[in-house]
Amino acid sequence: MPYCSKCGSYIDDSMNSCPSCGAVILQKKSTDNNSSQDSNNTTNTIPNNNYYTSSYTTNNNENGKGIASLVLGIVSIVFSSSGIVGIVTGIIGIALSSAQNKENKNGISTAGLILSIIGLVISLICFISCSCMDCYSYKLVDDSFWREKLWEEIFD
Amino acid sequence: MYPIIHLFGNFQIGTYGLCCVLGGVFAVLLMLWNAKYFNHNRYDLIEATAFILLGALTGAKLLYIIISWDYVINIFNNNGLSIETISYFMQSGFVFYGGFLGGLTAIILYAKFQKKPVMEYLKCIAPSIPLAHAFGRIGCFMAGCCYGIPFDPPIGIIMPDAIAAPQNIPLFPVQLLESTLNLLLAVILQILMIKIKNKERIVYLYLIIYPVIRIFTEQFRYDSERGFFLGFSTSEIISACILIFGVVLLLKNICITKKQQ
Structure with a gap:
């Protein structure tokens, strides 16, 4: 379903302006690619599935x-x-x-x-340890002293 | 069961963390694979994933603090506000629903920032969530947390070296049950991703089916530290709310689709 590139609201094909923000729709293209067999779909480029409300290009060489x-x-x-x-x-x-x-x-x-x-x-x-607090803190190096201290705290 | 994997010398890693990361990696790969159905830019999805992860970690920790407030206060009162205590506190104690809600908030904010409907991202992500969750539950089983009710063998399993489960008592492997059901859910959602036209319904179906799975498996859970309210666990209450929300959204979508036809 197509959407407005200015505010992101879904719009119908028959609309000429966005009902949410009022932006004028200049170009109409489809969004969903319903074909699962489409092997020509390149996804490493900027998507061209928007409704454009303005057209300008930027030449950004900054890194x-x-x-x-x-x-x-x-x-x-x-x-x-x-x-x-x-x-x-x-x-x-x-x-x-x-x-x-x-x-x-x-x-x-x-x-x-x-x-x-x-x-x-x-x-x-x-x-990432267990989701409950009553567990050990796992480290890269076995630290028995720290584990014993936690064990005493839990069961005292 | 096996909370730590010893590699060489004193070098060791936690099994739970390893399973969670494996689940995350497979979930991201599945999401990038599903990008072809929506003509998405894959770097946009990777950036969205980073924000979701940040939101999920924040939400999971915040919800844990809320439901275990007394325990958290006790830890800091007994040990003071030191770097060791804060480090220990930050490394453990996460709740899945907190992560779910935090991640959802993050993707909504990211979609607004990118000026796209949030559903465009959610449709791509939906089958990946139960896949990651399935791996996480295997990690819970290996670590010995989120354990089940006492149950007779052969179904009940004794968990030696468990980090939270009671020792020497055969317990129902509810972690494996939930992992299997989540994996099945991921397969169903992925099949629907290929077959159906209205792909937003995949999101609504996840919001309906997962809470049912969660409410069912909660009956077999025995770890009471998760928090209870009016006889129901916090997870059951949140599951019921999400289930109602999912049903309402699906019915609304079906009505809108019929009107358009």
């Missing part, structure tokens, strides 16, 4: 987000043993690199994406 994602990916891997820092930096790195790849895909942002994913995965594996 700030890509560089930031690369740095955050490295930080996420380095701090993956520190728990929440590795997770948060990994998530932000993934978001920034994806945003950069949408605008201007390049090697630095792709590398930032890969490093951020690796850092996030390592951080999550190491530090």
Whole structure:
């Protein structure tokens, strides 16, 4: 179903303006790809399934987000043993690199994406414990003293 | 069962975390595969996933704090506000429904920021959620949390080295039951993704079927630390609300589709 590119509300094919924000519809294209056998559907480009309300082009050669994602990916891997820092930096790195790849895909942002994913995965594996509080805190190195201290606290 | 996997020397990883991450990876791969049905930009979906993950972690932690408020206060009163206590607190204690609601909030805000209808993202994500959940429940079984009621063998299983379940008592493997039902739900939703035309109904069906699964499996749960209200667990109450919401949305969608025809 088509939607307005200005406010995101669904609109009918027969409408000439968006009922939510009033933007004028200039171009009509379909949205859903209902064919499961469509092998020509390229999804690595900016989607052309919107109703456009203005037409302009930008020539964005900046790579700030890509560089930031690369740095955050490295930080996420380095701090993956520190728990929440590795997770948060990994998530932000993934978001920034994806945003950069949408605008201007390049090697630095792709590398930032890969490093951020690796850092996030390592951080999550190491530090997601059980969903209940009565459990051990698992670390990369067996720390018996810390486990015994938690055990005493739970059962005292 | 096996809460820790010892790799080499003193190096070890938690089985629960490993299962959760595996589930997340397969869920993201399935979502990127389903992108072809909607002509989505895959990097847009990856960015959405990052925001969903952030929202899910925040929501899961916040809901845990709300339902275990007394226990959290007790921990900080006994141990003080130190880095060790905060680190221990941040590493454990998450509730699935909190993650579900937090992730949903995050995707709604992201869709508004991208100026797209949120349903365009939800349709793509819907079959991935029960798939990730199925892996998470296997992790719960391996860790020995979210355990079931005492049950006789051979169905009841004794969980040695469990991090939360009572030792030496055969317990119903409710984690495996919920994992199987979630996996079945993921398969059904994926088949519907291929077959049906009105793909938003996949989202509504998830909102209807998962709460039924959850209410059913709650009857076999024995971990009372999750919180209760008026005799029902918090998960049962949230499941009932989501079930009603899903039924209303599906009926509304069917009525709108019939009117358009």
